[in-house]
Amino acid sequence: MRVPRSREAAEAGTAFLAALIAGLSLMVPIDFAWTSRSSVLRLDLLVFSLPQAIGAGALIAVATAVLSSALGGQSLRWGVALGGAVLLFVNHLLGRHAVLGTSLATLNFLDSIAGGLILGGSGAGALSRSRVESRYSWATPAWLLGAICGVVAEETLPEAHPKVVEQHFPQNWPGLDTPPLWLIALALLVIGLRFLREPGAQPAEPHSIQLPILPIIAGALMIGVSLLGSRVLARHGDNLPAIAVTIAATAIAAILVALMLPGRDGAQVLLAVALAGAGSAILATSIPGWSIPGFMVLIALGLLAGIRWPGVRTAAVGVIGLSVYTVLAVAPGHPGVLIGLGQVLLALLAGYCFGAVAPRHGSTRVLGIALIYVPSPVLAVRGYTRRGHCPQSELGKSCTISDFTSFIPGWTATALAVGCALGLWGLLRRRPEHDPVRAP
Incomplete structure (x- = not known):
């Protein structure tokens, strides 16, 4: 009824x-x-x-x-x-x-x-x-x-x-x-x-009842790896080997977590980790308050589109595309309009990613949402490119903080998105599709 x-x-x-x-x-x-x-x-x-x-x-x-x-x-x-x-x-x-x-x-x-x-x-x-x-x-x-x-x-x-x-x-x-x-x-x-x-x-x-502990273990693993990676890159954000190892470890952890969860529920985790990386690279550090209603509408439209036309692979391709866009947006040197467009795309994509995936267990969706709050290693790289060694500068000296001047955060987000997409491809091939009844 x-x-x-x-x-x-x-x-x-x-x-x-x-x-x-x-x-x-x-x-x-x-x-x-x-x-x-x-x-x-x-x-x-x-x-x-x-x-x-x-x-x-x-x-x-x-x-x-x-x-x-x-x-x-x-x-x-x-x-x-x-x-x-x-x-x-x-x-x-x-x-x-x-x-x-x-x-x-x-x-x-x-x-x-x-x-x-x-x-x-x-x-x-x-x-x-x-x-x-x-x-x-x-x-x-x-x-x-x-x-x-x-x-x-x-x-x-x-x-x-x-x-x-x-x-x-x-x-x-x-x-x-x-x-x-x-x-x-x-x-x-x-x-x-x-x-x-x-x-x-x-x-x-x-x-x-069949799954009382797995999401907790999976969450502890993914959150721990993300925090550790962020801590490392916050101090070594200019070290390419450190970035490569950290991003690889984050992607591998996301894949392991996805395989720990039953069926295709892990797809939510892989998309959330990739989306958090892309968002960390493109989201502006200060958004005017008057724009919040507009972003809410965009997120809602993305959610409805994901519910109406679900496509996990489409969501993964979209995250990779947005990550590449963050690199291209920096190229002109004055990316104000491009960054604004990127934030619009991010709002739509965020809604679509969570609307298009319907895990059988509600706890898996909570895990996916929780992962977009946890600081991504990409955010640490972006913070380093903005400040460098500013916190360690000599007493009495000032340091300039800039933003959207480096390609490194965008490429880092792209690498993480590609790694998660490969894991998603393997998960979809390894696990049969569950029944078509969508979890609420």
Whole structure:
């Protein structure tokens, strides 16, 4: 029987807002009005611990999705998301009234843990097969849209450092209180209402009982390799052998993870790793806030196109094409228009990649989404080409930060996309196609 439209819209809105808040909590470093007055040491600790916090939150999201799907029903899944929303609200409420010496890195880790709980719980609830009364649910694209928009919205925030950084000057950190407390409170309210509407006892998702641990192991492996590779290339981004070895290791890890997952579910991981690399090479470091609605529409169009005309191979070719485009966009020397076009293509492609692949297990989709949050080695290469050895420059000297002036990030993203595409080709040949019924 068809779910009433009003209820379906409410479920889709809840899924979107939960995923958006979770994504912002993972991607955006925590800050308050008093953050800009913190010491340089505390701000540096926050910056340097941010990748580890994102990785921890992403792994928590995967573990939450797997365990809540395997051990309980919708009440457990949305209950976990509600617990994460409560933690996020309390963390921001206490943080706003904290003393100046409070550890920002600790608050940020709590933010990432809360974001992981919300992302995993809401993802398991929105993507669950056992809850869908018809063949398809609008909660799925709504959750995916919110999760992807969390990455785009993060780019609208001003950078923590100006274009020229003087080492003796306390860092220019804008206190924006992001995500705002009112938005967290709204998410807490709608997730709480969704939790109260669920029955107290429901069976676990049968398709996840067969798979209680594999996505967690796969996520730990992929996230660990990505963080290690990013750490290496952040210091050796001009060393071509180091780049080659790191990108090869990342692609091999993605292929191994894809083979660990059942059937063709691993295709989501391979596309996510390649897409994260391409996005790291083309996405601008500052997007005007007025452009966010437009990017949301583009992502939604990509999602609908992927759902209507799914094609895993088409998505892989598109990621390779976008990676090559990032190289060509740098060639003119003044790539403003070309970079803008690249970001439009990225929004459409991101939506298409997640709409075109329908894994049987909702936890696999959560894993794929989590991987676009984790810093890609390509991002580390781009950061190095922008700053070089700026953090290690001599005291009192300044260093210029530039962007879109090097071909290396684009070629690095292309190499990673090709490696993942080869793995995808092998996976599709090795594994028979699953039944045509699309997972929600």
